[in-house]
Amino acid sequence: MAENSPPQGRDHPAELPPTLSAVAKLAGVSSITVSRVVRLPAQVAPETRARVERAMRQLGYVPNLVAGALASARTNSVGVLVPTIANSIFADTVQGLSDKLEPAGFSVILAQSRYDDQLEDRMLAALLSRRPEAIIMVGSPATEDGARLLRNARIPVVETWDLPAHPIDAVAGFDNFKAGVAVARHLIAQGRKHLAFIGGNEPRGTRRWLGFRQETLAHGLPEPQRLILDRNAPGSAAANLHLPDVDGVFAANDAYAIGFMAGLRKAGRLRQAAASEQPVAVVGLGNLEMGQLISPSLSTISVHGHSIGRTAAALTLERGGERHIDLGFELVLRDSG
Amino acid sequence: MAENSPPQGRDHPAELPPTLSAVAKLAGVSSITVSRVVRLPAQVAPETRARVERAMRQLGYVPNLVAGALASARTNSVGVLVPTIANSIFADTVQGLSDKLEPAGFSVILAQSRYDDQLEDRMLAALLSRRPEAIIMVGSPATEDGARLLRNARIPVVETWDLPAHPIDAVAGFDNFKAGVAVARHLIAQGRKHLAFIGGNEPRGTRRWLGFRQETLAHGLPEPQRLILDRNAPGSAAANLHLPDVDGVFAANDAYAIGFMAGLRKAGRLRQAAASEQPVAVVGLGNLEMGQLISPSLSTISVHGHSIGRTAAALTLERGGERHIDLGFELVLRDSG
DNA sequence: ATTAGTTATGTTAGCGCTAACATGGTGCGA
DNA sequence: TCGCACCATGTTAGCGCTAACATAACTAAT
Numbered sequence: 001m002a003e004n005s006p007p008q009g010r011d012h013p014a015e016l017p018p019t020l021s022a023v024a025k026l027a028g029v030s031s032i033t034v035s036r037v038v039r040l041p042a043q044v045a046p047e048t049r050a051r052v053e054r055a056m057r058q059l060g061y062v063p064n065l066v067a068g069a070l071a072s073a074r075t076n077s078v079g080v081l082v083p084t085i086a087n088s089i090f091a092d093t094v095q096g097l098s099d100k101l102e103p104a105g106f107s108v109i110l111a112q113s114r115y116d117d118q119l120e121d122r123m124l125a126a127l128l129s130r131r132p133e134a135i136i137m138v139g140s141p142a143t144e145d146g147a148r149l150l151r152n153a154r155i156p157v158v159e160t161w162d163l164p165a166h167p168i169d170a171v172a173g174f175d176n177f178k179a180g181v182a183v184a185r186h187l188i189a190q191g192r193k194h195l196a197f198i199g200g201n202e203p204r205g206t207r208r209w210l211g212f213r214q215e216t217l218a219h220g221l222p223e224p225q226r227l228i229l230d231r232n233a234p235g236s237a238a239a240n241l242h243l244p245d246v247d248g249v250f251a252a253n254d255a256y257a258i259g260f261m262a263g264l265r266k267a268g269r270l271r272q273a274a275a276s277e278q279p280v281a282v283v284g285l286g287n288l289e290m291g292q293l294i295s296p297s298l299s300t301i302s303v304h305g306h307s308i309g310r311t312a313a314a315l316t317l318e319r320g321g322e323r324h325i326d327l328g329f330e331l332v333l334r335d336s337g
Numbered sequence: 338m339a340e341n342s343p344p345q346g347r348d349h350p351a352e353l354p355p356t357l358s359a360v361a362k363l364a365g366v367s368s369i370t371v372s373r374v375v376r377l378p379a380q381v382a383p384e385t386r387a388r389v390e391r392a393m394r395q396l397g398y399v400p401n402l403v404a405g406a407l408a409s410a411r412t413n414s415v416g417v418l419v420p421t422i423a424n425s426i427f428a429d430t431v432q433g434l435s436d437k438l439e440p441a442g443f444s445v446i447l448a449q450s451r452y453d454d455q456l457e458d459r460m461l462a463a464l465l466s467r468r469p470e471a472i473i474m475v476g477s478p479a480t481e482d483g484a485r486l487l488r489n490a491r492i493p494v495v496e497t498w499d500l501p502a503h504p505i506d507a508v509a510g511f512d513n514f515k516a517g518v519a520v521a522r523h524l525i526a527q528g529r530k531h532l533a534f535i536g537g538n539e540p541r542g543t544r545r546w547l548g549f550r551q552e553t554l555a556h557g558l559p560e561p562q563r564l565i566l567d568r569n570a571p572g573s574a575a576a577n578l579h580l581p582d583v584d585g586v587f588a589a590n591d592a593y594a595i596g597f598m599a600g601l602r603k604a605g606r607l608r609q610a611a612a613s614e615q616p617v618a619v620v621g622l623g624n625l626e627m628g629q630l631i632s633p634s635l636s637t638i639s640v641h642g643h644s645i646g647r648t649a650a651a652l653t654l655e656r657g658g659e660r661h662i663d664l665g666f667e668l669v670l671r672d673s674g
Numbered sequence: 675a676t677t678a679g680t681t682a683t684g685t686t687a688g689c690g691c692t693a694a695c696a697t698g699g700t701g702c703g704a
Numbered sequence: 705t706c707g708c709a710c711c712a713t714g715t716t717a718g719c720g721c722t723a724a725c726a727t728a729a730c731t732a733a734t
Contacts (some may be wrong), residue, residue: 067690095423404720
């Protein structure tokens, strides 16, 4: 091994961060011993260990996991792909999976697809090139290219927030179609006759819509209206204007629901609290805490985003066992409908 | 190097993922040429490039950035440390920085400190061991150990959501103390005399409290009450019970504010809309979209979380220039006070 | 033709670490 | 006493890639 020569041709002769072998040299041991102190301390004699630890502290050694990953073929990282993290129910899921993954020594590499199929494929490729030991994503790959990429990676893949019919590997989610059915059934049982659905047109929202629509038609009611809103404008208060004759609304998420209720309020079509039945019933999805705090409090489909994350993480950590987990949902009835 | 038998099907690659040199062999070039096709395509003759690209497609080659990072000493990743991502204003900041970083080819390694100083240090060490090219964090390291770790890493470090007096490197935030001052001044100008502050006791919240308190005392008013709430229970509706005689409240974030307003509503101490002045004025912080939608709409300090993220990312990407950026805040007055 | 500059590609030597195997003590029962 | 398991530590050979330096094969200019 060459003597420790200074960096050549660099602008800054700044001292490079200490390496394993620098520590080894200072402690008077071989580098593998230092490596063992870091990873398998029990295998090293207490005296030696103490000496090495002193050397590490003295040099401010920080292990280089990039090199370690290359040598051991284990990166201890998990790729996470969500449509978006801002103002979103997916933040709970990311929190949930971090809660499990970080204590287990895994890092989370986060990527956002922004509901863009092309970008999703590119982010998937970018994630995989970092050789994560698993991929957790919201939904399923939008394109066949993306799916192939994941299959070829030969690592655990967890699809969440849905129950795809033909998953790549594991699943932790709930049935969006059934959620739509449940809301329609509830509104119809209340005697509502003019139903509408508001939300984006992404895959899971669309599945909710399909369930909602099917159940409505099955009861002999007219086809519900579907209002597709811009993602950036859940100030969908104005949505109310487009749905003047409606008496029951399912919003694809609580943010839309609360925005819509603001519109109803402005139009005087909303009562405070549960004084009497709402002229227009509104049901959201996500069970945001906010929904309980507003007036009238929001009825919603509660979906356990945090559990989805925890379960997804568990599915990447533990091989074997059930790999297709339906975490269900609950219709939580409050004052809004 | 054993010669594994090559796979026959195009969709199913070998047991081991294909490497650069497997592609090189198939294309009949040296591995550095394949490397160039991936990173510097302009340097390769179009014919050769086409041949290599075909080989890559045929094998389903996905570059191994772990190996690339070790060889080039560039990981193209940035470590991001936030207290928490769920239900939080920091999600906007993470979104903002991703928006800048991902197109530039950087991955985000996300870690959460959960407002725990020890855990923060551990997450910092975990992040640094992956050799990110920069660290972006909310706030400043809580311990001297953490600060030392960051200084020794010799990479750009951006502290956000605050304006620390002695930053490690760069800053993108706003003055939390002044935010507290601004709210106190506003409430006092309204003639409010019995002020209170609700929030957690984390560093930035505390800074808001100190500004709020100082300004209140400077006006000769009695010391405001400070109610420290559990982070997990922003169902601070009940907080109202602890503050019976108060007529002006600053909540450290909008979630607390909305929760508190729910308590006021229950107690009949809140008017709908701006019909007349609120018996108890409430001002939040964060400018959640929700705040505009509820009734009465929430007055708040608006803080540009997304810009903080974008600016922080810019500070890691561009060296030189101003590295201490105050993004300010705005007092947005609505119906709640 | 000689020299030098260009372009396209190749060769060599690691990056910092770990898996796998090797070594040399030590204790202990037969 | 030998034989052998058992520790603690060391040696060797890469992991898959890229920086830096060759090397050809041309072209253009002298």
